[in-house]
Amino acid sequence: MALIWPRGPxxxxxxxxxxxxxxxxxxxxxxxxxxxxxxxxxxGSEIKAAKQFYGNNPGLExxxxxxxxxxxxxxxxxxxxxxxxxxxxxxxxxxxxxLRDIFRQPFHDKKADALFEQYLGLYEDxxxxxxxxxxxxxxxxxxxxxxxxxxxxxxxxxKLAELGIIDYFDIIVVSEDIGISKPDPQIFLHACEAAxxxxxxxxxxxxxxxxxxxxxxxxxxxxxWLNRHGLNYEQNDVRxxxxxxxxxxxxxxxxxxxSLAQKYQKDL
Numbered sequence: 001m002a003l004i005w006p007r008g009p010x011x012x013x014x015x016x017x018x019x020x021x022x023x024x025x026x027x028x029x030x031x032x033x034x035x036x037x038x039x040x041x042x043x044g045s046e047i048k049a050a051k052q053f054y055g056n057n058p059g060l061e062x063x064x065x066x067x068x069x070x071x072x073x074x075x076x077x078x079x080x081x082x083x084x085x086x087x088x089x090x091x092x093x094x095x096x097x098x099l100r101d102i103f104r105q106p107f108h109d110k111k112a113d114a115l116f117e118q119y120l121g122l123y124e125d126x127x128x129x130x131x132x133x134x135x136x137x138x139x140x141x142x143x144x145x146x147x148x149x150x151x152x153x154x155x156x157x158x159k160l161a162e163l164g165i166i167d168y169f170d171i172i173v174v175s176e177d178i179g180i181s182k183p184d185p186q187i188f189l190h191a192c193e194a195a196x197x198x199x200x201x202x203x204x205x206x207x208x209x210x211x212x213x214x215x216x217x218x219x220x221x222x223x224x225w226l227n228r229h230g231l232n233y234e235q236n237d238v239r240x241x242x243x244x245x246x247x248x249x250x251x252x253x254x255x256x257x258x259s260l261a262q263k264y265q266k267d268l
Contacts, residue, residue: 029143029144029201029202029203030143030144030145030192030195030197030201030202030203031143031144031145031146031202031203031205032145032147032188032191032195032202032203032204032205032216032221033145033146034147034148034149034204034205034206034207034208034226035147035149036207037228038130038205038212038226039129039130039137039165040127040128040129040130040133040159040163041128041129041130043074044126044128045123045126045127045128046073046074046123046126047070048122048126049119049122049126050070050074051066053073053118053119053122054066054070054073056118057115057118059103060103069102072102073098073102076098076101076102077098080094080095081094081151084152085175091152091155091176092113095113096109096112096113096116098116099115099116100112103115124162127159127162127163128163129163129165130228132245133165133244134165135244135245136244136245137165137168141168144170144195145169146169146170146171146172146173146191147160147171147173147174148173148182148187148191149172149173149174150174150175150181150182151174152174152176153174153176153177156172157172157174171191171195173187173190173191178190182211182212182215183210183211183212183218184215185215185218185219186219188204188215188220188221189219192221198220199219200220200221200222202221202222203221203222203223203224204216204221204223204224205224205226205241205244206224206225206226207226207228209225209227209231209233212225213225213239213240214238216238217238222238222239223239224238224240224241225238225240226241226244227240227241227242228243230242
């Protein structure tokens with residue numbers, strides 16, 4: 001096991017916390033995060049951009065109204081992004097297919113690309129972190145932080161950079177880079193190896209119960225389900241939180257982290 005000394009924006013604050021806090025809270029720990037809908041409000045950005053795109057484009061009269069369009073846009077996006085993650089389509093081709101399906105037109109590549117660029121500008125202009133993201137990263141900076149994300153490597157790193165949080169993370173693992181995607185246990189094990197940590201020394205926080213938290217648990221990490229919307233699923237093997245503020249030290253969820261850390265202190 002190794003103590004990670006982060007170099008991100010929270011470094012100075014993190015060192016102060018490290019010196020002031022009980023040893024068992026901060027020693028020998030790595031917290032790994034999902035990006036979309038965990039740190040970054042991807043769904044909110046997608047919906048805002050889709051509404052603007054609908055208002056800017058004729059040829060979408062087959063949708064009943066804006067809400068109908070947005071619902072279909074989000075469903076189509078999920079379908080084709082999964083095909084990209086599964087290796088069935090290139091990243092650019094899944095974008096083109098989304099536009100062809102939405103407009104119900106056999107657009108040639110150039111036309112589909114131009115339409116998607118219009119949407120992409122609206123989407124990127126809408127990017128926002130959740131309000132609890134920065135306080136959480138600052139609080140946990142002494143532990144060593146990392147990313148495990150499904151998606152296009154360039155775009156996922158662009159999100160972290162433009163949202164101003166890329167320097168918090170010691171490791172960034174994106175499925176496209178290694179040809180393995182969540183929920184495959186190997187992507188979690190790859191990240192642990194890159195961090196020089198054993199899986200049992202790592203936490204993984206994500207918004208999807210099966211793909212993120214349960215899958216991380218199967219790989220030997222401690223899975224934490226960030227259930228922002230109060231969804232009701234039966235689950236017994238992962239820790240559930242409703243906000244990243246749960247890692248601020250004043251909730252039963254952080255107490256759970258602390259109780260596990262005590263186990264490792266006994267081994268020192």
